[in-house]
Structure formats: structure tokens, C-alpha cells
Amino acid sequence: MSQQMGGQPILILKEGSSRTRGRDAQSINISAAKAVASAVRTTLGPRGMDKMLVDTIGDVVITNDGVTILKEMDIEHPAAKMMVEVAKTQDDEVGDGTTTAVVVAGELLKRAEDLLEQDVHPTVIAQGYRKAAEKAIELLNEIAIDVEPGDEEILMKIAGTAMTGKGAEAAKDKLCDLVVRAVTMVADEDGTVDTDYVKVEKKVGGSIEDSEIVEGMLIDKERVHPAMPKKVEEANILLLNAAVEFKKTEVDAEINITSPDQLQMFLDEEERMIRNIVDKIVASGANVLFCQKGIDDIAQHYLAKSGVFAVRRVKKSDMEKLARATGASLVSSIDAISPEELGYAGLVEEQKVSGEDMIFVKKCKNPKAVSMIIKGGTEHVVDELDRAIEDALRVVEVAIRDKKFVVGGGSPEIELSLRLREYAATVGGRAQLAIEAFATALEIIPRTLAENAGLDPIDTLVDLRAAHEKGQKTAGLDVYTGKAGDMLALGVVEPLRVKTQAISSAAEAAVMILRIDDVIASAKSAGPSPEEMAAMGGGMGGMGGMGGMPPM
Template identity: 70%
Template sequence: MSTQLGGQPVYILREGSSRNHGRDAQSMNITAAKAVANAVRTTLGPKGMDKMLVDSMGDVVITNDGFTILSEMDIEHPAAKMMVEIAKTQDTEVGDGTTTAVVIAGELLKRSEELIELGIHPTIIVQGYRMASEKAQEILKGLAISMKPSDIEILKKIAETAMAGKGVESAKLMLCDLVSKAVTSVSEPDGTVDIDNIKVEKRVGGSIEDSDIVMGIVLEKERVHPGMPTKVTEAKILLLNVGVEYKKTEVDAEITITSPGQMQAFINEEEQMVKKIADSIIKTGANVVISQKAIDDNAQHYLSKAGILAIRRVKGSDMDKLALATGATVISSIDAISAKELGYAGIVQERKVLGDDLIFIEKCKNPKAVSIIIRGGTEHVIAEYGRAIEDGIRVVSTVLKDKKFVAGGGSPEIELSLRLRQYGASVGGRAQLAIDAFAASLEIIPRTIAENAGLDPIDMIVALRAAHEKGEKTAGLDVFQGKPLDMLKEGVIEPLRVKTQAIVSATEAAGMILRIDDVIKSAKSAAPAMPPGGMGEMGGMGM
């Protein structure tokens, strides 16, 4: 990049830097963003297709989850990276609707390109899009339906809609039941849900129908001693964040032993210390001990003789979940061990699942942490099932908090499109063109759902518009029957926040990309060239 000063060029950027500005910069950015939207567009809807992603190491991911696809793709273009950020925000906020958000953003940019060709300034387009987005939020709130957290059937339908098209159709009713049970178990009275308290364990083998929920925690551990029981009923559980072992002094000291008798006395004293700790554990009445630290051999012997099942070196995150599930207190000092700190579980059992030893802590009274075990034939299949379950968990937790949902199947987008066109007519001026473009962009969702199901998109959009013009606000596309139906009656529903967040994120990303009129790329710094003879020919440093 250079400019002229008195006939002499003045260089501003490093040699090799590049610059695109004006229409070229806008076109380049819009093209990159549209390419990202097109990459995930075919995955949308209950009949969406999957993508196979192969990384540089040859690892394979097969999925139709928009966020997973964009995360795994090695995207370099800065405008395309903004589209990935939309998916990331959508996934963080609501856990579903990532593809919807990216596809809407891509369509907004496509329509804006047509408006720019007509001579409308990008600032006017961005302003019109923002006005349309705010009006869309208002309309969506009017379309939303309130629910009670106790309405389990609605929660199941929300989970079913989120998991549609992710390969779990054969067991969707069972999985929706598992998801709703898990989320309601760990939810607080105000509806907030910490989804970290739902542990998802994936195990290859069996089929998706073999998946189950454990009202407690599953640990990838085994008993520390073969003499311990494999099953304990009416378990009284002691959680320790301290080792059951000889405690070394904090001060460095040297002990001189001059006879075998002294050595034996020293060993006996160590054993007595460990026995004292074991006795204090036994005295509490605990029959299950779970430690985050070590349990030494002598302690294992004493605990085993007392019929106690002990597990060691459990992760800190699992210890927190165990405390929530069983009601136990995690004890950090041997001196603090007492019966009142114990937790409860109906059964603690060591089981083999496809050759792996697992400890099941289940039938807890009021667990605030639970586990879902997912089964499947291969690692790739089970990974996709896991993503489907996690989407279900996220959307159910979202609707529990907000207590608002809307019809799915493209129904809100068609209603918004009609209402925004009416709003645009009332605004007038050049902003109306941007609002109309926004309204038309929203129709990309039902259009794409139709295309991915092998239906004629034009016929479907016309039929949906006709239904909504008659006042059927919840009419959406049933891809299985190939016609508009009442999505509420069909049980196709989504959390309100999935739609509002998707529209807000798409509008912000499209606006940011449209406002860019200059792309300046710095030259990559190259390593200094080595002379042919290496270091020896660089010459000495002059003295």
C-alpha cells in the first residue's frame, strides 16, 4: 500500500501486504460467510444429512451438529471465522439452533448483496436489519407459550425436537424420558440447571436402546482390594479429600536406626497410625469409602476386614458430583471424620460393562447430580448419540429456566416473515427494503427443511404462507407427510430463546461483516535467509 507525495511513492505497509477495499472487500467477505452457511445448510431439519470430517491425523467425526462441524473445520478466512463465532455463542447460550443461526446470517448477507447492487448503502441495510431484528424479538414474545416446570410431557417434546435428525429416532421416546428426568432431578427451585451435574458416560457395545439413567454417579474405578464386597445396599458413604495412609511429617528429619528391633518398632508405629485412621472410619458406621487421594495397603486390609467397599484416586469433579448426589460432605481432615458427614445411596456396586470395571452409586434419595449411560455399536455412532443427548439436556434446561416455548418446523419464521413485511410497509423509505430482505431471509429455514426432506421448497413455502395468512400461527412443515400441520398438536416445539438468540446473533454478525469496507492483510514475516555457506560465511563482527 502506497501513496504519492511530490511525485515520490510513500510506502505505508510492509512489502507483500495486501489490501481489498470498497465493493471488493464486501464481496469477498460475504462470499466467505455464505460458503460457511452453505457448508452446514444441508444438515438442518429432521431429515438433514451428516458430514464426515477428517482431521490431519486421520481422526474421523461424523455428525450433523452445526457447532461440531464448524469447530472441526480448519477455517482461516476472518469473515468465515465470524460465522463460527455465531455458532459458538448459540451453543453456549442455548445448546441448539446453531445451524439455524448460521444459515440465517448467510441468507441476510446474500440478500444484502442484492441491495448493495441496487445502490443502497450498507449502513442503511444494517440499520434496517437491526430494526427488523428488534421487531422480530417483540413478535416472538407474543407468539411464545408459557409452561410450568412440572409439565414433563412438554419437556420431553422439547428434547425430542432438539434430537430430531441425529440418528436416535429408534429410541427417541426413551432418550427424551432420560433427558427430562436428568434435568428435572438436578434443577433448582428457581429453574436454574447446572448441566455439569449431569454426567454423560459413553460405552461402546449394545444398542442405543440399552442406554439408561443412574440416579447417582458412575465412576470409572474399581474396588481397591479384592476382599471387599462388590455390592453394598443401604450404603453409608464417606467422602475423603485426604489420604488413608501414614502421614509424613512436614519437617525434614533424619532417623538413625541402629538395630533390627528399632526398625520393627518404626514399622509397627506406622501400622498403628494407619490402623487408628481405619478405626476412626469404621467407627462412623460407613460401609463405603471414596477417597480423592491414596488408600495404602494396610488401610485396605483393615477396611476390607470390616466389610467396607473402598475406592481411591477419584477426580475432584466427580467428588463434587458425589457430594451432590449422596448428600455427603467431602472431608479434608482425618480428625473431622464423623457419622454426621456421611451420605446415602440405595446401592453401591461394582459392575463389568464390556470388560471395564465401573462403580455405580445409585438409588440416591434426592440426587442433585445424575449420570446417563449411552450405549451404541461404534465409537462414531456413540459420539453422535452423545451430542444429541447433550443438545437435549441443554434445551430442556433452557426452557426450564425461561418457561417459554414456541412452535417449531419453520412455523415462527413464516409468521415473522409475514409480520415483518407489514412492519416494513409502515416504516417506508430505503429501510423498508432492508426489512423486507430480512423477512425474506427468515424463510430460508422452512425452505431448507423442505429441500433436505426432498420436498419442493416453493410449493411448501406457498402452502405455509397461505396457512399463516388464514391465521394459523403455529402451522409448520411436517416433512414426513409433506404438508403444513399445526406444530403444537404435532409436539414439535422449541425454547423461545433458541429462536431469539439465533436471530440476534445472525443480525449482529451480518451487520459487522457488512460494515467492513477495507481488508488489510499484513505480510507474513519470513525467517532471515541463511547465506549459502551457513554461519561461517556471514563474516566476523568487526572489531
Template identity: 80%
Template sequence: MVANLGGQPIFILKEGSTRTRGRDAQSGNIAAAKAVAGAVRTTLGPKGMDKMLVDTIGDVVITNDGVTILKEMDIEHPAAKMMVEVAKTQDDEVGDGTTTAVVVAGELLKRAEDLLEQDVHPTVIAHGYRLAADKAQALLKEMAIEIKADDIEMLKKIADTAMTGKGAEAAKDKLNELVVKAITMIADEDGTVDTDFVKVEKKVGGTIEDSEIIEGVVIDKERVHPAMPKKVEAAKILLLNAAVEYKKTEVDAEISITSPDQLQMFLDEEEKMIKGLVNKIIESGANVLVCQKGIDDIAQHYLAKAGILAVRRVKKSDLTKLARATGASVISSIDAIDTGELGKAGMVEEKKVGGEDMIFVTDCENPKSCTLIVRGGTEHVVDELDRALEDALRVVSVAVEDGKFVAGGGAPEVELSLRLREYAASQEGRSQLAIEAFATALEIIPRTLAENAGLDPIDMLVELRSEHEAGNKTTGLNVFDAKPEDMLAAGVIEPLRVKTQAIASAAEAAVMILRIDDVIASSGSGGPSPEEMAAMGGGMGGMGGMPPMM
């Protein structure tokens, strides 16, 4: 970037920096964003395909999940990174609909490009898009149908829709049941659902059908000592966040021992200390000890003698789940153990799952925490199952929290498109062009569903439009029979928040990218220094271009 002052050039940016302005900057950013949307577009819908991602060290991820694909891809272009943010936001807020959000954002930018060529100013387009997004939110709320937390059949259909098109489809009836059971089990009385209390434990081996729900907590650990009981009934569980080891001094201290009997006394004293700690645990009446830190070898011996089943180095998150499931408190000091703070469970036992020992804490009185054990033939299958389950769990929890859902299969998008066109006609000025562009952009969802199923997108869209114009608001695309169908009757439904969040974040990202008219990229530090370039013969000053897109 150079300023000219009386014929004397003044360098403002450091050498090698590049600046792209005006239409060039806009078209560059839009092209990058469209390329990201194009990358995930083929994964949308029940007939969407999967992507295989291989990283620098050769690890393979096979997935259909939009946000996973974008996170795994090494994206460099700044505008493309904004699209990844859209997917991440959607994933954090709702857990599903990531591909929808990115595809809609890409299409909004594509439509904006056509308007820019007709000399419509970017801020006019941005204003129109904001109006359209607000109107779309209001229309979606009108379309929404209420759902109760105890409507198990409807919740299963919501889980079913979230899993369709993913690797879990083969056994989705079984998995839907597990998901809905898990969410209804952990839901609080006030309707809030924290999916952190559903633990998903992956184990390679067996088939998808072997997946099961444990009403309680499963810890991927084994007993610390073989002499301990494998099974404890009517368990009193002590959750300890302190080490069962002798205390080491905080300050540097030296003990000078001058004779062998002093050394023996020192060792005896250490053992006595540990025995004292174990006795406090025994006196509390606990017969199961779950410890977040270490358990000394001598302590293990005494605990085993007392018939206590102990587990060590358990994750903090597992302790929290155990506390919720058994009604125990996590105790931070052995001196502060109180019998009233112990948890209760009908059964604690060590079982083998997929060749590994795991501790099962089950038969709790009111387990507000549970574990899903996911099984599958290979690691890739299990990982993709895990992602599908996470999506389904989040979606069902959102439906329970909000109590609202809409039809799926492209039905809300076609309906919104029609209503927004009517709304555009009521607006004045050029912003109505932007609202129309927004309406057209939303049709990318049914179009993509049709394309991914190998159907003619134009024929399908025309049929869908005529159905909606006739007042059939819940008609979407049945990609299996290649015809419009009432999605409500077919059981293809999604939580309202999936749609509202996708449209809101897509519109925000599109507006943000549209408003950029100047990209100033400082030179990457990875390139040669000016001195090196001079030594190489100069003439290479134009190399510090935009970073590569992907």
C-alpha cells in the same frame, strides 16, 4: 501499506502484509461467511444429512450437529471464524439451533450483498437489520406459548424435536423419556436447572435400547482391593478430598539411619501413621469411602479388613454430583471427619457394564443428580448419541427454566417474515429495504427444510405463506408428507430461547461482518524472510495474501 511523502515511499506495515479495501473486503468476507453456512446447511431438519470429519491424525467424527462440524473443521479465514462464534454462542446459551443460527447469518449476508450492489450503504443495512432483529424478538415473545415444568408430554415433544434428524432417532421415544425424567429429577424448586448434574456415561456395546437412567451417580471406577465388599446396603458415604497416605514433608528433609533396627522402627512408624488415618475413617461409621486422591496399599488392606468399600482417584465433578445426590459434604482433611457430614444411599455396588466395572450409588432419598448410561453398537454411534442427548437435555432444561415454547418446522420463521414485511412498510427511508431483506432471509429455514427433504422449496414456501396469511400462525412444513401442517398439533415444538438467541446472534454477526470495509492482514511468520526472498530472486512480494479459508 505505503504512504507517499514527496515522492518518497514510507513503509508503515511490515513487508508481505496485505490490505483489501472497500467492496473487495466486503465481498471476500461475505463469501467466506456464506461458505461456512453452506457447509452446515444440508444437516438442517429431520431429513438433514450427516458429515464425516477426518482430522490430521485420522480420527473420524460422524455428526449432524452444527457446532461440532464447525469446531472440527480447521477454519482459518477471519470472517468465517466469526460464524463459528455464532454457533458456539448458540451452543453455550441453548444447546440446540446451532445450524439455524449459522444458516440465518449466512443468508442475512447474502441479502445484504444484493443491497450493497444497489448502492445501499452498509451502515443503513446494519441499522435496518438491528431494527428487524429487535422487532423479531418482540414478535417471538408474542407468539410464545406457556409450558409448565410438570407438563411431561410437552417436554417429551421438545426433546423429540431436538433429537429428530440426529443418529438417535431410531430409539428417540426411549431417549426422550430418559431426558425428561433426568431434567425433572434435578430441577430445583425455584425452576433453575443445571444440566451439569446429569452425568452422561458412554459405554460401547449393547444397543441404543439398552440405554438407561440411574437415579443416583455412576462412577467409572472399581474397588481398590478385591477383598472389599462388592455390595453395601444402607451405605454411609464419606467423600474425601485428601490422600489416605503417609504425609510427605513439604521441605527437603533427610533422615539418616545408621542401623537396621532404626529402619524397622521407621517403617513401623509409617505403618502406624496409616493405621491411625484408617481408624479415623472407621470411627466415623462410614462403610463407603470415595477418595479424590490416592489410597496407600497398606491403607487398602486395613479398609478391606474393616469391610469398607473404597474407590480412589475419582474426578472432582463426580464428587460434586455424589455430594448433591447423597447429601454428603466433601471433606478435605481426615482429621476433620464428622459423622454428620456423611452421605446416605440405599445401595452402593460394583457392577459390570460393557465389560468394565463401575460403581453404582443408587436408592438415594432425594437424588438431585442422576446418570444416563448410553449404549450403542460402535464408538461413533455412542458419540453421536451423546451429542444428541446433550442437545435434548439442554433444550428441555431451557424450556423448564423459561416456561415458554414456539412451534417448530419453520413456522415461526414464516410468520416473522410476514410480520416483518408489514413492519418494513411502516418505516421510512432506505432502512425499510434492509428490514425486507431480513424478512426474506428468515425464509431460508423453511426453504432449507424443503430442499433437504428433496421437495420443491418454492412450492412449499408459497403454500406456507398462504397458510400464514390466512392466520394459521403455527403452520410449518411436514417434510414427511410434503405438505404444510399445524406444528403444534403434530408436536413439533422448540423452546422460545432457541429462536430468540439464534436470530439475535445471527443478526449481530451479520452486522459486524457488514461493517468491515478494510482487511489488513500481516504476513504470516511461516513464509520466507525478506532476505530469503531476495536470495530467491525477489519478485515474490505479492505472495502474502489472505490466509486460506478452510
């Protein structure tokens, strides 16, 4: 990039920098974004296929989850990275609908390209897209249906929709039941839910059907001493965030021992201190101890003699969940141990799960934290199950929080498409073209669902449009019959936020990519790296002899 002035070129950018301008820049960015959308497009819907991703060290991920695919792909192009951001936002906000968001964003850009060729200015398209997105969200709110947090049947269907098409489908009913039970258990009185309190443990072995929910906590540890009981009923649980060991002095102290008796006294005193701590624990009435720090060997012995079931070095996150599940308080000093701080569980026991010891804390009175064990034949199956359950948990959480849902199966997109075309006519002007393009772009969802199910996309769209024209607002594509069906009756439902978030983030990303008309990329630094310089013999006269080398 240089400016001619009096025959002397003036360099503005560093040599080797590249610049792409105008229509070229737009078409390159749009192509990159479309490529990302096409990468995940085939995974959409109940008949979607999976992707196998192999990284540099040969680890394999097999998944149907849009955001996982995009995170695992090493994406270089800056416009393509924006599409990955769309999927991440969708995942953080709602947990499901990542593929939808990316596919819609890709299609919006594709439609915008047609308009750019007709010389519609990018700003006009951006303005039209914004209006259309606002209107779409307004329309979605109108067609949304209310759901009560106690309506388990609908929540099961919402969880089911999130799992359909992923590896979890084989045991969908069983898993949906687990998900809904888990979420309703951890819900607080005011209806807020935090799915962080549902702990999901993966274990390879057994089949999907063996997955279960533990009304309480599951901890991947074993008791510290074999002489401790394996099973404690009517457990009074102490959660301790302090080490059960001899207290060392805080300051550097020197102890001079001059005779063997003194040494013996010193050791006895150490032991006595530890016995005191154990006595304190036992005196509080605790018969189960979860300790976040270490438990000394001598302490282990005394605890075992007193019949206390103890576990050490429990993760902080697990301690917090245990506190919620059992009603215990986290005690951070030995002196603060008292009967009031204890929690309760009907049963604490160590069991073998797929050959590994795990501790089950069950039969809690009102568990506000629960655990799920997911099992499957191979590691890949279990990982994909975990992702499916994660999505289902989040979606049920969102549905309970927002208390609104819409039907799936491409139905809301067709409805929006029709309504937006009516709206476009009222707006007029060039923006009308952009709103119509937005309406057409939304049809990519039912279209893709049809393609992935091996159906004819055009026949399907005609079918669906006809049904919606007749006022069947919940008509969507039933991929199993290939016809338009009532999605509400079929139980294909998802939270309203999945759709609103997908449309708003897709529109925002598309507008952002559209408005770029100039891509200026800095030069990759030319010349040998400092390491190579050193290898070449460092000196080289300070590179002076090489004339006009550009500074690095």
C-alpha cells in the same frame, strides 16, 4: 499501499501486505460467510444429512451438529471465523439451533449483497437489520407459549425436537424420557436447573435401547482391593479429600536409625498410624469410602478386613456430584471424619459394563445429581448420541428456566417474515428495503427444511404463507407429508431462547461483516526462518553481503 509525494513513493504498510477495499472487500467477506453457511445447510431439520470429518491424523467424526462440524473444520478466512463464533455462542447459550443461526446469518448477507448492488449504503442496511432483529424478537415473545416446569409431555417434545435428525432418532422416545427424568431430578426447589449435574457416560456395546438412567452416580473406577465386598446395601458414604496413607513430615527431616529394633519400631509406628486412620473411618459408621487422593496398600488391607468398599483417586467433579447425589459432605481432613458428614445410598455396587468395571451408586433418597449410560453399536454412534443428548439436556434446561417455547418446523420464521413486511411498510425510507430483505432471509429456514426433505421449496413456501395469512400461527412444514401441518399438534416445539438467540446473533454477525469495507492483511514474514538460517551455515557475514534485504 503507497502515497505519491513529489514523485517519491512513501511506503505506509510493510512490503508484501495486501489490502482489499470497498465492494471487493465486502464481496469476498460475504462469499466466505456464505460458504460456511452452505457447509452446514444440508444438516438442518429432521431429514438433514450428516457430515463426515476426517482430521490430519485420520480421526473420524460423523455428526449432524452444526457447531461440531464448524469446530472440526479448519477455517482460515477471518469472515468465516465470525460465522463459527455465531455457532459457538448459540451452543454456549442454548445448546441447540447452531445450524439455524449460521444459515440465517449467511442468508442475511446474501440478501444484503443484492441491496449493495442497488447502491444501498451498508450503514443503512445495518440499521435496517438491527431494527428488524429487535422487532423479530418482540414478535417472537408475543407468539411464545408458556410451559410449566412440571409439564413433562411438552418437555419430552422439546427434547425430541432437539434430537430429531441426529443419530438418536431410532430410540427417540426412550432417550427423551431419560433426558426429561434426569433434568427434573436434578432441578432445585426454586426451579433452577444445572445440567452439569447430569453425568453422561458413553459405552460402546449393546444397542441404543440399552441406555439407562442411574438415580445416583456412576463412576468409571473399580474398588481398590479384591477382598472388599462387591456390593454394599444401605451404604453410608464417606467422601474424603485426604490421602489414607502415612503422613510424611512437611519439612525435610533426617531420621537416624542405629539398630534393627529401631527400624522395626519405626515401621510398626507407620502401620499404627495407618490403622488409626482406618479405625476412624470405620468408627464413623462409613462402609463405603470414595477418596480423591491415594489409599496406601496397608490401608487397603485393613479397609478390606473391616468390610469397607473403597475407591481411590476419584475425579474432583465426580466427588462434587457424589456429594449432591448422596447428601454427604466433602471431608478434607482425617480428623474431621464424623458420622454427620456421611451420605446415604441404598446400594453401591461394582458391575461390569461392556467389559469394564464401573461403580454404581444407586437408590439415593433425593438425588440432585444423576448419571446416564448411553450405549451404541460403534464408537461413532455413541459419540453422536452423546452430542444429541447433550443438546436435548440443555434445551430442556432452557425451557424450564425461561418457561416459554415456540413451535418449530419453520413456522415462527414464516410468521415473522409476514409481520416484518408489514412493519417495513410503517418504517419507510431506505431502511424499509433492509427490513424486507431480513424478512425474506428468515424464509431460508422453511426453505432449507423443504429442500433437505426433497420437497419443492417454492410450493412449500406458498403453502405455508397461505396458512399463516389465514391466521394459523402454528402452521409449519410437516416434512413427512410435505404439506403445512399444525406443529403444536405434531409436537415439534423448541424453547423460545433457541430462536431469539439465533436471530440476534445472526443479525449481529451479519451487520459486523457488512460494515467492513477494507481488509488489510499483514505480510507473511518473507525470507528464511531462523531454523533454515542455522542450517544454511549460520554465519553468512551477518547477511550483510546481501544488500537490501528487508528486515525480518
